[in-house]
Amino acid sequence: xxxxxxxxxxxxxxxxxxxxxxxxxxxxxxxxxxxxxxxxxxxxxxxxxxxxxxxxxxxxxxxxxxxxxxxxxxxxxxxxxxxxxxxxxxxxxxxxxxxxxxxxxxxxxxxxxxxxxxxxxxxxxxxxxxxxxxxxxxxxxxxx
Numbered sequence: 001x002x003x004x005x006x007x008x009x010x011x012x013x014x015x016x017x018x019x020x021x022x023x024x025x026x027x028x029x030x031x032x033x034x035x036x037x038x039x040x041x042x043x044x045x046x047x048x049x050x051x052x053x054x055x056x057x058x059x060x061x062x063x064x065x066x067x068x069x070x071x072x073x074x075x076x077x078x079x080x081x082x083x084x085x086x087x088x089x090x091x092x093x094x095x096x097x098x099x100x101x102x103x104x105x106x107x108x109x110x111x112x113x114x115x116x117x118x119x120x121x122x123x124x125x126x127x128x129x130x131x132x133x134x135x136x137x138x139x140x141x142x143x144x
Contacts, residue, residue, distance in 0.1 A: 044120075045091035047133055049074060052089050052118055055139055071105040086115040093132070094123050108128050 045048040056063050056077055066073030066086060075087040087110060106115045107128070115130040118138050127133050 045089070047118065048091055048118075049089040051139070052087065052135065056087075066105070068105055068108040071108060073105045073109070083114075085116060087116045087118060089118045089135075091119065093117065093119050094121060099127075103127055103130060 053063060053075065056075060058105050060080060063074045063079045066076040072088050073086050076084070077087060078084050086106060087106065088102045090098060090102045093102055102117055106117075109115070116138075117127070117130055117132040118135050119132065121132070122134060123132075124134060126136075
């Protein structure tokens with residue numbers, strides 16, 4: 001049996017149903033489950049974004065969507081200790097245009113909170129202080 005889940009995200013004073021997820025299979029652990037969409041092959045970037053969002057919530061973080069100028073930051077995250085970070089999610093940034101598009105919102109943010117670019121690319125690194133990390137590595141990272 002499949003369940004349709006709508007996750008509403010607070011964006012300032014209005015609510016947005018950005019994530020429409022189909023829960024297909026439940027893992028024995030209630031904290032882990034498989035999420036997919038009909039357009040999996042053509043929409044892997046949005047699926048990855050959904051997975052990262054769900055993991056952020058599973059880790060008991062407060063999560064918002066950020067806006068700076070006319071650009072959007074995928075996630076503004078605050079943990080229970082008050083630590084804030086900004087996260088952009090992209091399936092890949094191998095294309096220079098995609099990399100530039102994903103980094104643009106970070107370049108508009110003038111504070112010094114951590115900025116992460118999470119992708120399925122195997123290469124990691126930093127871009128002007130912005131950490132690029134592999135999604136699998138981030139997902140399997142244990143809490144400190």
